[in-house]
Amino acid sequence: MKLQLKQVLLLTAVLLAGCSSKEPLVLPPVQNSVDPDEVWSKSIGSGVQHYASQLTPLIVKDTVYAASREGLVAAFDLSSGKRKWLFDLRKPAGSSFWQGISDVWSGDNARISGGISFGYDKLFFGTENGEVVALSTDGELVWRQMVKGEVLARPAVGEGLVVVATGAGTLIALHPDSGEQRWEFENEQPALTLRGVSEPVIEAGGVIYGSGSGHLGVLIADRGYQAWEEPIAVPSGSTDLSRLVDVDAKPLVQGGTVYSIAYNGSLIAQELRTGRQIWKRDYASFRNMALADGILYVVDSEGRIYALDTASGTERWSQFGLNKHYLTGPTVYKNYLVIGDNKGNLHWVNRENGDFVARQSMDSSGFYTEAVSNGAYVLVQSRNGELVLLQTP
Numbered sequence: 187m188k189l190q191l192k193q194v195l196l197l198t199a200v201l202l203a204g205c206s207s208k209e210p211l212v213l214p215p216v217q218n219s220v221d222p223d224e225v226w227s228k229s230i231g232s233g234v235q236h237y238a239s240q241l242t243p244l245i246v247k248d249t250v251y252a253a254s255r256e257g258l259v260a261a262f263d264l265s266s267g268k269r270k271w272l273f274d275l276r277k278p279a280g281s282s283f284w285q286g287i288s289d290v291w292s293g294d295n296a297r298i299s300g301g302i303s304f305g306y307d308k309l310f311f312g313t314e315n316g317e318v319v320a321l322s323t324d325g326e327l328v329w330r331q332m333v334k335g336e337v338l339a340r341p342a343v344g345e346g347l348v349v350v351a352t353g354a355g356t357l358i359a360l361h362p363d364s365g366e367q368r369w370e371f372e373n374e375q376p377a378l379t380l381r382g383v384s385e386p387v388i389e390a391g392g393v394i395y396g397s398g399s400g401h402l403g404v405l406i407a408d409r410g411y412q413a414w415e416e417p418i419a420v421p422s423g424s425t426d427l428s429r430l431v432d433v434d435a436k437p438l439v440q441g442g443t444v445y446s447i448a449y450n451g452s453l454i455a456q457e458l459r460t461g462r463q464i465w466k467r468d469y470a471s472f473r474n475m476a477l478a479d480g481i482l483y484v485v486d487s488e489g490r491i492y493a494l495d496t497a498s499g500t501e502r503w504s505q506f507g508l509n510k511h512y513l514t515g516p517t518v519y520k521n522y523l524v525i526g527d528n529k530g531n532l533h534w535v536n537r538e539n540g541d542f543v544a545r546q547s548m549d550s551s552g553f554y555t556e557a558v559s560n561g562a563y564v565l566v567q568s569r570n571g572e573l574v575l576l577q578t579p
Contacts, residue, residue: 213531213545214507220522220534220544225563225575226267231258233571234554240339240385243567244302244309245560249323251309254571257296259309261325264563267575271325275313299336300350305343306362312337312350318360320348331365333358339436344388345407351383357395359410369410373397385436385474390458394444396433402446402456414461419451419470434472435515438482440496445482447471453484455499465499474515474556476523481537483516483523491516491525493540503540508533515556519564520578526553526566548574 231254234241243252249270250262257275262268275296301311308328309321314336320328335352342349347359347368359368373395384396392413393405403415418433438445439458447453453469456462469486476483481502484492489512491505512528516535522543523535530552534544549568557566564576 211510213511214542216533216542216545218544220578222532222534222544222546222564222576222578225265225577227572227574228262228267228269230254230260230567230571230573231256233551233567233569235569239299240555241299241301241311241567242340242555243558243565243573244304245558245563245565246304246323250565250573250575251302251304252567252573253298253302253311255295255298257298259298259302259311259321259325261323262573264575273321273325273327275319300339300341303341303343303348305348308362310341310343310348310362312339312341314338316352318348318350318365320362320365328363329365331360331367333360333367334370339383339385342386342388342393345391345393347388347393347407349386349388349393349407351386351395353383355383355398357386357393357405357410359393359407371405371410371412373403374399384433387437387439389439389444390442392458394437394439394458396435396437396446396448398432400433400448400451402433402437402444402454402461404458404461416456416461416463418446418454419448432472436474438475438477440477443496445475445477445496447475447484449487453482453494453499455496467494467499467501469494473513476516476518476556478518478537483518483537485513485516485525489513491523491535491540493537505535505540505542507542514553517557517559517564519557519559520561522578524557524559524564524566526557528552528554530568532557532566548572 230252234255248264253259259273261270297314299314303310312318318331335354337350348362349359355373357371387394393407400419401415404413433448435447444458449472453467455464471486473485480496482494482496489508493502514526516523516525525533530549532546536543549572551568551570557564
């Protein structure tokens with residue numbers, strides 16, 4: 187409990203450090219040259235409220251899936267927003283209607299935190315209570331499995347596995363059909379870390395993970411044996427905050443190269459097979475990155491936005507107009523980057539030159555996670571659970 191409290195306090199310090207300024211923060215002027223259309227808006231429970239969370243909606247074919255921290259999971263029709271089904275994790279199979287009502291009134295909370303992922307015709311997510319859950323795509327419970335530790339990031343799905351990363355630094359592989367544990371890998375964690383973990387990635391027979399100790403590694407998916415692990419950042423400085431080196435951003439893989447970034451660390455490109463460093467640049471972040479058309483897009487720990495060439499790490503452009511603002515990670519949508527902030531603004535950036543092309547003032551509860559896109563639409567979820575589907579001509 188003391189460690190969890192310290193993690194929360196450290197995260198608060200990080201947020202304050204990233205947003206603090208002697209002068210009031212002012213949004214840069216933007217002349218909207220793009221007018222995104224709202225296709226529909228819906229809500230999913232109470233969202234994540236003020237809690238630190240990586241809970242992210244998902245678009246699969248013609249369906250949007252979303253969840254709230256309290257335990258609701260819902261499916262919506264992509265084109266109309268009509269709800270297809272609603273699942274409540276607080277109502278275990280076989281419980282009575284009145285028991286379910288009692289649970290809701292008593293403030294019972296399932297604390298969904300890691301999700302949503304899709305694979306093998308199922309939805310997967312995890313909770314702060316240490317539970318991994320699988321649902322069918324029509325909203326029926328398939329299995330629930332307890333694991334050792336909070337599941338704070340989306341499960342990775344592939345190679346016949348569902349792999350979750352816990353707040354304790356453990357990677358656990360489960361069978362997608364039954365939830366039976368296949369293997370477990372314990373990764374050493376420092377005493378103090380940010381409140382969050384890197385989403386694992388399954389690629390080319392390996393499970394790629396970032397650690398709270400500033401390392402990136404790969405496990406052999408079949409058995410959970412370590413193939414390699416290399417440092418992305420080394421703790422330095424005299425304060426707890428300056429010594430945080432978490433690799434909390436999801437690693438990105440393209441063409442046999444893996445890209446990762448650390449808080450108080452560096453942005454590094456490595457060979458996926460061996461871990462050999464290809465290039466290294468001085469950028470630091472805990473936000474997820476985006477990659478498209480040979481360009482890597484980064485929002486750093488201070489709210490500055492960059493575009494870099496994936497082959498060389500050469501910076502193409504930078505945008506400091508939102509420096510010190512608390513932003514989400516970037517999402518690629520058509521010719522734009524879509525980035526939210528904690529005040530509920532959605533910023534649209536030209537991918538070619540970094541110029542702002544539009545800003546939308548939306549839900550005042552703010553955005554806490556990056557938008558998702560299927561190419562045709564972009565979907566955002568606010569802290570209070572509002573889902574908005576947008577589209578540009």
